[in-house]
Amino acid sequence: MLHKHRLFTLVLVLLLVAAILGGCGGGQTQSAAETIKIGFLGAQTGGHASYGIETLKGMQMAVEDINAAGGLLGKQVEIIVEDHGSKHSEAASVTQKLITQGAVAIIGDPTTGITKLAAPIAQGAGVVLLSAGAVGEGVVEFGDYIYRDTLLDRVAVPVVTKYLAEELGWKKVVVITSKNNDYSVSQTALFKKALADNGIEIVAEQSIQDGDQNFSAQVTAISQKEFDGIVFTGYYTEGGLFMKEVRSQGLKQVLVGGDGLLSPVLWEMGGEATEGSMVFTGFAADPERATGKTLEFIKKYQEKNGGKLPDMFSAQGYDAVMLIADAIKKAESADPAKFKEALRETKDWQGVTGTITFGPDREPIKSPVYLLEVKNQQFAVKAVLDVK
Amino acid sequence: MLEEALRHFINPYYIQVLTLLGIYIVAAIGLHLITGVTGQLSFGHAAFLGIGAYTAAICTMQLGVPYLLALLAAGVMAALAGVLVGFPSLRLTGDYLGIATLGFGEIVRVIFTNLEITGGARGLAGIPRKTDIVIVYLAVVLTIWAVYRLQKSRYGRALAAVREDEIAAECMGVNSLWYKVSAFAIGSFIAGVAGGLYAHFLQYLNPVDFGFARSFEILTFVVLGGLGSLPGVILGTTVLGLAPEILRFGAVYRMMLYGVLMVLVMIFRPQGLLGGLNLAQVWRRIVRGGRPRVPAA
DSSP states (O other), rough: OOOHHHHHHHHHHHHEEEHHHHHOOOOOOOOOOTTTEEEEEEEESSSSSSHHHHHHHHHHHHHHHHHHTTTTTEEEEEEEEEEEEOOOHHHHHHHHHHTTOSSSSSEEEHHHHHHHHHHHHHHHHHHEEEEEEEOSSGGGGOOOEEEEOOOHHHHHHHHHHHHHHHHHHHEEEEEETTTTTTTHHHHHHHHHHHHHHHEEEEEEEEOOOOOOOOOHHHHHHHHHHSEEEEESSSSSSHHHHHHHHHHTTTTTOEEEEEEEOOOOHHHHHHHGGGTOOOOOOOOOTTTTTTTHHHHHHHHHHHHTTTTTOOOOOHHHHHHHHHHHHHHHHTTTTHHHHHHHHHHTTTTSEETEEEEEETTTTTTTEEEOOEEEEEETEEEEEEEEEEEO | OOHHHHHTTHHHHHHHHHHHHHHHHHHHHHHHIIIIOOOOOSOOHHHHHHHHHHHHHHHHHHHHHHHHHHHHHHHHHHHHHHHHHHGGGTOOOOHHHHHHHHHHHHHHHHHHHHHHTTGGOOOOEOOOOOOOOHHHHHHHHHHHHHHHEEEEEEHHHHHHHHOOOOHHHHTOOOHHHHHHHHHEEEEEHHHHHHHHHHHHHSSSSSSGGHHHHHHHHHHHHHHHHHOOOOHHHHHHHHHHHHHHHHHGGGGHHHHHHHHHHHHHHHHHOOTTTTTTOOHHHHHHHHHTTTTOOOOOO
């Protein structure tokens, strides 16, 4: 019996050691309360790293601009950065850590899933969470501290579909959905409604899976039909490979889809076959057409990044910080309970990605929608569509 | 509640990390019983965690089942799945069983991705937060106690016999099929309960959480701590579970440091941190004032 007790003591000691080790790891910064802290929730490593890194770049530019102009309420603004490595379980700890370190607002996560994970934590702690990337359904429903500044598919899809019907004269389409991709499934539902509203007929529907390599069966099935274009709601890797198969079976139609296709990987996978593919997005850097704030942002970004053009995530990251800053200014308080009310009243706010209004349901309504087209293995702006 | 009181003394971030650690310890002990004690290689442990998590979440959200009952249901569902996986172990051993369980894990993940009730690829959000650090560590203590007792019983010795030499065990009248399947069932039950705790802690579930990477992570907890050693599993989980948080100073090189840590342990302690160590003996020597002798690797 005796050694049994000893083993238990040992187990207890181990648990204690665990607690102490955990205590060491925190590294809580006790910097003076003279700064207003904004947390960055996103990945710098792992599967979604590219979204996180770009968002952070935009955020840092915004903070530099704010601090150069004298800060907020006489205080400097500081970003607290933590990486969750694209892992859900770690993202929860990171969110908690940012809040513990005194963040009044958290920008992130660029993905819908992790935003949904962080939302109840932020809401419970009374800290504003503004996602600069989440486009899926059911995000702001978590509570009055939760916001996002993205172009929602439900805003963009009807506008884009109207353009397809009126400007391009499409009458018949096929719809391709990636069944294991939440983004794709919900976008398809929106497209179906918009297509019906604009009198475009769906002549065939096919499902694919994220990670599929071979689409010959699906393409063979649609090649039997007559149609004007392909509505593809999946991601870029599958999009590129799908178009390759479409061209190799001799079909001439082009593809249209959402910002899930917005990556050079699209033509790296599909090559020539992706020429003419159309992608809608909330932001596109076009130094020739851009004006005012947007042009300034593009130029500054290019200076810092060796001429590279900013993408949607960096622009939305920039706008997210600016939205928070303006709300803090308007509320004259860095208390989340106060400035969240000012944030809610945001109307026709001019950012680098366009104008943003938070509707009665606190969902963002953004204008314009950029429709891009692949031309010579580059995204070129095809049309800028205003949202009414 | 008790956690509210604790929050005055411990920073909420530590509570968050330690609670998650406790859940991992419970899950890892489940695998310890299957792989460490009974010697059945399983690459699908995250699937049991997932089955438990989704079962518990659906029970509380859709059926209004009380939390503790939902945890029990989570364990039972996972145990049923465990029995299902346990049967191939009659014919498959070692790597072959490992691959079969790997397949099982993928099947479960794909089912979660495609079912309507689990929220599909969008994930399941809005699960009420019921799990707190007190409940988790109660579960940890309970699991350690139960598995410790189990290992010391006739049943536990039979499991070890199956691991050491199945044919010899059969000759001694140990029905190895029964023991292997029941070890899978109990180990999965524990994982299922851990899943239930996980679901009501994170409040959001996504099938990608329960893929091969998670299974492998739990297996490394068990192996790094020392296969077959219960204190080893707890230590291994603690070290590897906290490492990503402690290594935050390494910024983007954090996971590289994590890898280095694993490589170093495997070079210097190939049997795992506490593998092959009789802790009770070491402890007794320390208490008696003699110098503890660590057996050579």
